[in-house]
Amino acid sequence: MADDQGNQEQAHALPTCYRHPDRETGIRCTRCERPICTDCMISASVGFQCPGCVRGGSTAGSSRPRTLTGAPVVSDTRLVTKILIGVNVAVFLALQALPGLADELVLWPVGVAFLGEWYRMVTSVFSHLEVWHIALNALALWMVGGPLEEALGRLRYLALYLVSGLAGSALGYLLMDPNSGALGASGAVFGVFGATLVLHRRLQRDLRPMLVLLALNLALPLLPGTSIGWQAHVGGLVAGGLIGYAMLHARGSRRTLLQYGSCVLVLAVVVALTLLRTAQLT
Structure with missing residues (x-):
């Protein structure tokens, strides 16, 4: 039993640099594909090469270095995070200039339900009215989203963010008062939180700081006098955790299919919940 558990933990660990076995890494040589740490990376025309290939002129097949999920390594690992923050800020400024919007x-x-305005499930994810609301979500996304984008890769990270945001909208639509309204990127941000918890566990990091931060944010809607909806938080957190687990633990030749397939499955649940609530209301 102990040996089986040890083998499982080893299987879930990051590969180690072939020259420094004590250093875990998610980057590989573009020529021989052996894992290399930052001290062993040597810049090439495309990606990085290991010292062995540079010295010996290895003719092994080349490929771009990959992240933990198999996505290509890029120079700007926060590009999508910057764009998402920019979109949220732009919509916030538009709402300040045009309050009726x-x-x-x-x-x-x-x-x-009654007017068929399905687009609200998406637009509400990028909308904020209060400065503190956009500031908190932007700060959280910058601090937590950046490292997650680096680990998942741009497209996987964007898919997780958007589907988590929709999951938050779906749970809000299902449980909130039909005559009330909700907006904010909290569902998507909590999806990033959920996936980050999976990432930290995958890397065997201390989960306590993230759990404390998550608990504080989940407790905010319970404070007297607040009008923060908890539904989007929970919906996004569950969706992000499930998608993050699939993306970080998928293996084999069908890894990409499993990773994006998890997004499709969660999206299918979102559609089902939305149709169920619509049927209830109409």
């Missing part, structure tokens, strides 16, 4: 973007169950 919020009525068209907010998640309003009556509008979705």
Whole structure:
């Protein structure tokens, strides 16, 4: 039993640099594909090469270095995070300039169910009215989203963010008062939190700081006098955790299919919940 558990933990660990066995790494030589740490990376025309290939002129097949999930390693590992923050800030500024626009973007169950305004499930994820709201979400996304984007890769990270945001909208649509409204990127941000917890466990890091941060954010809607909806938080957190687990633990030739397939499955649940709530209201 102990040997089986040890083998499982070893299977889930990052590979170690072939020249420094005590250093875990998610980067590989573009020529021989052996794992290399940052001290062993030598810049090449495309990606990085290991010292052995540079010295010996290895003719092994070349490929771009990959992240933990199999995505290509890129120079700007926070590009998508910057774009997402920029979009949220741009919508916030537009709402300040055109206050009436919020009525068209907010998640309003009556509008979705009776008027067929399905777009509100998406637009509400990028909408904020208060400065503190956009500031907290942007700060959290920058601090937690950046490292997650580096680990997942751009497209996987973007897919997780968007599907988590929709999952938050779906749970809000299902459980909130039909005549109330909700907006904010909290569902998507909590999806990033959920996936980051999976990443930290995958790398065998201390989970306590993330758990404390998560608990504090989950407790905010419970404070007296607040109007923060907990539904989007929970929906995004569950979706992000499930998708993050699939992306970080998928293996084999079908890894990419399993990773994006998890997004499709969660999206299918989102659609099912949305149709169920619509049937209830109408």
